[in-house]
Every structure is written in C-alpha cells, then in structure tokens.
Amino acid sequence: MDSVSLSEVTAIRRTHLGFMHSFRQQFSGVPISPKFCSSKVDGPKATLSSNTKSQSVYGGNIAATADSGYKINGVNLKSRTLISSVKERLLLDAYDDEYGGVIVDHGKLPSNPFAFASMLRASLSDWRRKGKKGVWLKLPVEQSELVPIAIKEGFEYHHAEKRYVMLTYWIPEEEPSMLPANASHQVGVGGFVLNQHKEVLVVQEKYCAPSITGLWKLPTGFINESEEIFSGAVREVKEETGVDTEFSEVIAFRHAHNVAFEKSDLFFICMLRPLSDKIIIDGLEIKAAKVNVIKKIAVRVSNNLLECSSCTY
Structure with a gap:
C-alpha cells in the first residue's frame, strides 16, 4: 500500500472529525460512520489503515481489500487517491470563469444547510489557496435557507x-x-405612429399619476x-392599441438618472408606419x-412622454 505523509493523514483526519462534529445525523440522506480511518506513524511517514471492514462516507461505500488497499463503490483505490477523493467531496461543485474566478454549480448544492456551511468554508479556503478571485453563488428560491449562511461567510x-x-x-x-x-x-x-393623413396614434393610460x-x-x-429597441416599440403599440406597425427610425431619446429603484433610465421614441388602422x-x-391630426410638431421627451406643441386633439 502506498504511504502518505503524516501531514496529509492529519489534515484529512482533522477535516473529517471537524466535519463529523457538526453532523450527528445524515448527510444528504446517507448514513456516515463517525470513524473513518486511523493512522500508524512510523518515522516521518504514516500509513492509512481501515478501522472497520466497510464504512459509508459521503455517499460512497468504502471497504478494506485484502492487499491493504481500499474499495469505494466497488472500485479499487490506493490511499492517496482515496484522500483526494474525500477532499473533493468536502468542497462545493464549481467551475472556473474567464477572469480567474469560480462559479458555483447551483444544480449540485447540498440540501442540508449544515453540510452547505461546512463545504462553503472549505471551498473558500481551497479557492483562496489556489489564488482565485471572484466567486459567483446562485441560490435558487427553493434553497433560500442557504442565503443567511453565505452572508455570514462574507x-x-x-x-x-x-x-x-x-x-x-x-x-x-x-x-x-x-x-x-x-x-x-x-x-x-x-x-410614434404616423399615418398618411398625418394622424398620430395616442392613448390615455388607465392608471397614472393625478x-x-x-x-x-x-x-x-x-x-x-x-x-431589440425597435421590436419593443412595435410590440408595445400592438399590445396597447391592437395596431400593427413597421419600424422606420429612432427620432428621439433621453437619458435620466435616479428613476425607478435608483437606476438610470433610457427612453427611445421610434417612428413607426401603421400596417393596420383598427384600434x-x-x-x-x-x-x-x-388618432389625431397634428399640424406642427415640436418634440420634447420628458418622463417617458412625447410632448407635442401646436397639436390639435
């Protein structure tokens, strides 16, 4: 059997015991034995030996083999591979982004909040050691109980x-x-829907400020x-008035700040040609x-309105 360094054995044993201290119940529905392994120290090296014939660890069944190796789910493993496998199971599933950061796979989050807390702390340490930068953690609404745990971790x-x-x-x-x-x-x-008779399509909103x-x-x-901006203009006219239109050009826009939710606001006026006339x-x-006839147009865009001077309504 391969020998491993004492530091490796100590690290995995300390991680396992600390992990088990937080869990006296099941981990994602899989029973966990409180005894994982023991180490025998001989000089600067240590060997890893099984403490029981078969143990269930983090979803995998580990058993000692006749040649002092291990089997996990029926697959023969050497000690160093086993340690690496267990370490990986203590971390959150994640993949690298393009900027030196990581994105946590939200589809593989543990359902147990205690397991999530332990794995999140271990993952942050691992990412910090590897020199990672930003971490993106997407938490589905079905697992909203994990949000305060992540906030507590920073x-x-x-x-x-x-x-x-x-x-x-x-x-x-x-x-x-x-x-x-x-x-x-x-x-x-x-x-801005303008027909061949120089009539413009206008509406009155049902709910608005006094x-x-x-x-x-x-x-x-x-x-x-x-x-797209032009597609949105065509869609809004169709939804509000039932009139089909075709985009011609953008004729005005304005840029305002601290509008809804303290965000900035861009507003575009699109010239549209009507393809139907039934409202x-x-x-x-x-x-x-x-529709109303407009004799002379002076456009000023303000508060999402197109104000027209010298208009006859």
Missing part, C-alpha cells in the same frame, strides 16, 4: 430574480473588487429581456386610444 447580494438570488464574494483582500455591478439601466420605448390624468400620450413601455385597446392598461 458573501454580498448582487441581484435577485423571481427564481433565485445571486451572491458574490471577492477573495483577494489586498485588491479592490473587480466584479461587475448589477444592471444600471432600464430601457423604455415609445411608438397630474397627468386624461393626458393623451404615445403608446409606451419597457423592452423585454433580449428584445383595439388593452383594457388592463389603456383607458382610450385614438
């Missing part, structure tokens, strides 16, 4: 969606964090994720819609 909130929360950790203490911040902007669009109640405005809205309003958002 992780910070990055962003949240309906199905998950993203946390980050910057390892190098001597360097400022280079992890990109959360999205800084939201993008809105408005459709100061703009009854105001006629362009159909507007926010673009969806991975949606069918969206009763959930729109109170009324119509």
